[in-house]
Amino acid sequence: MNNYQLRFSGTGGQGLMLIGDLMAHYYGMVEDKQIVLLKSYGPEARGGASRSELIVDEEECYPAITRPDFLLAMSQQAYDLYTEDADENTVILIDEDLVKKTDDRFPKTYRLPLTEIAKEKTGKAICANIVALGAMTKILHIDPDKMLEVLKEKLPERIRKINLTAYEEGYAACGGKR
Amino acid sequence: MNNYQLRFSGTGGQGLMLIGDLMAHYYGMVEDKQIVLLKSYGPEARGGASRSELIVDEEECYPAITRPDFLLAMSQQAYDLYTEDADENTVILIDEDLVKKTDDRFPKTYRLPLTEIAKEKTGKAICANIVALGAMTKILHIDPDKMLEVLKEKLPERIRKINLTAYEEGYAACGGKR
Numbered sequence: 093m094n095n096y097q098l099r100f101s102g103t104g105g106q107g108l109m110l111i112g113d114l115m116a117h118y119y120g121m122v123e124d125k126q127i128v129l130l131k132s133y134g135p136e137a138r139g140g141a142s143r144s145e146l147i148v149d150e151e152e153c154y155p156a157i158t159r160p161d162f163l164l165a166m167s168q169q170a171y172d173l174y175t176e177d178a179d180e181n182t183v184i185l186i187d188e189d190l191v192k193k194t195d196d197r198f199p200k201t202y203r204l205p206l207t208e209i210a211k212e213k214t215g216k217a218i219c220a221n222i223v224a225l226g227a228m229t230k231i232l233h234i235d236p237d238k239m240l241e242v243l244k245e246k247l248p249e250r251i252r253k254i255n256l257t258a259y260e261e262g263y264a265a266c267g268g269k270r
Numbered sequence: 271m272n273n274y275q276l277r278f279s280g281t282g283g284q285g286l287m288l289i290g291d292l293m294a295h296y297y298g299m300v301e302d303k304q305i306v307l308l309k310s311y312g313p314e315a316r317g318g319a320s321r322s323e324l325i326v327d328e329e330e331c332y333p334a335i336t337r338p339d340f341l342l343a344m345s346q347q348a349y350d351l352y353t354e355d356a357d358e359n360t361v362i363l364i365d366e367d368l369v370k371k372t373d374d375r376f377p378k379t380y381r382l383p384l385t386e387i388a389k390e391k392t393g394k395a396i397c398a399n400i401v402a403l404g405a406m407t408k409i410l411h412i413d414p415d416k417m418l419e420v421l422k423e424k425l426p427e428r429i430r431k432i433n434l435t436a437y438e439e440g441y442a443a444c445g446g447k448r
Contacts, residue, residue, distance in 0.1 A: 096339050096340075097335040097337060097338050097339050097340070098338065098339065098340040098341075099335060099340070099341045099342070099352055100342045101341065101342060101344065101345075101348035101349075101351070101352045102342070102343065102344030102345045102365075102368075103344070103345045103347065103348065106344050106399055107399035107400075108344070108399065111342070111399050111402065111403055113424070114403060114417075114420055114421065114424060115403075115406070116309060117420050117423075117424060118416065118420050120309075121420075122413075122417075122419075122420060127309070128308050128309070128310060129307065129308065129309045130306050130308060130335070131294060131298075131305070131307045132306060141345065141347045141348045141351050142348070143348065145335045145338075147335060157275040157276075157308070157323045158275070159275060160275050160277045161274050161275050162274075162275070162276040163277050164277070164278045164280070164286075164289070165279050165280065166279065167280045167281045167284075167319065169281065169318065169319045170280045170281065170319045170320070170321065171279075173279070173319050174277055174319070174321060187280075190280075218285065220284065221285030221288060222285075224289065225293075234296065238296065239292075239296055239300075241300075242292055242295050242296050242299075242300060243292065245295075246291070246292060246295060
């Protein structure tokens with residue numbers, strides 16, 4: 093299966109993004125292929141034609157992004173690998189306990205103990221991603237109430253409360269006041 | 271915000287795909303931007319460096335796929351729009367009640383009453399996407415047991431049972447025996 097391209101289309105509300113996710117998970121995680129999942133949203137997602145697309149290949153199959161404006165790095169390996177195409181304008185957020193060695197080429201770097209905050213405030217290191225999301229909400233000038241609504245809508249009930257705490261703590265740790 | 275490129279990186283298991291989903295939902299659905307979300311899976315997703323990437327733009331911002339090998343079309347509008355770059359080798363699955371007008375250029379077309387099957391077998395038209403997933407599992411020669419495991423893992427508890435029925439019915443409707 094070399095560069096097999098799949099498109100799932102219909103109208104907004106038919107669950108086409110979920111199909112993309114499930115098929116991506118199957119090919120990427122079960123079949124060990126390289127996949128790129130492309131979700132296109134936009135005004136047409138509500139009512140008009142809507143689609144998600146999936147590329148499956150034996151090897152890394154897509155140029156992906158060319159120069160990151162923003163980079164979250166939650167491990168040293170990821171930092172080393174994914175700063176390669178960054179430049180001095182790239183805004184970077186690192187977990188300072190997991191990325192010890194940083195490069196002076198990137199002055200716009202935010203350092204926060206994301207995983208430590210998650211452990212201390214929620215008791216779960218796994219919530220570090222949502223602590224990061226809170227911090228990114230502040231860094232990227234995202235409306236914090238609107239992002240909170242997204243979290244409430246998308247997170248399953250059983251992990252919602254703990255992650256809303258993680259989100260607020262990440263936002264506050266980055267200097268955000270609520 | 272023109273062609274703003276974000277990368278979320280770390281190691282497998284840190285929830286980087288979820289961050290991609292949440293940020294994509296925010297920019298695409300709340301801010302009404304055009305987004306493309308790229309998820310890269312592969313062997314590195316378990317243990318090594320892992321990432322998801324997001325491109326945000328005012329306009330459609332990515333070439334996406336170039337020639338679909340497979341197309342699911344669950345509305346006439348989607349069929350008309352997304353067969354444009356298809357050819358005679360493209361395998362197409364349509365909901366035959368929602369796509370009445372088809373093109374003879376595409377001999378490899380499967381016609382199933384996806385939404386009707388969902389309504390009849392689960393009582394919910396909304397499960398048509400998972401009926402389609404069952405049919406695609408058969409059409410694309412995917413291991414049905416492995417896809418079943420993906421569904422069990424990824425679907426929230428409260429909608430799991432009904433969708434497992436939808437999946438099995440879609441697989442059977444396409445001639446799959448279990």
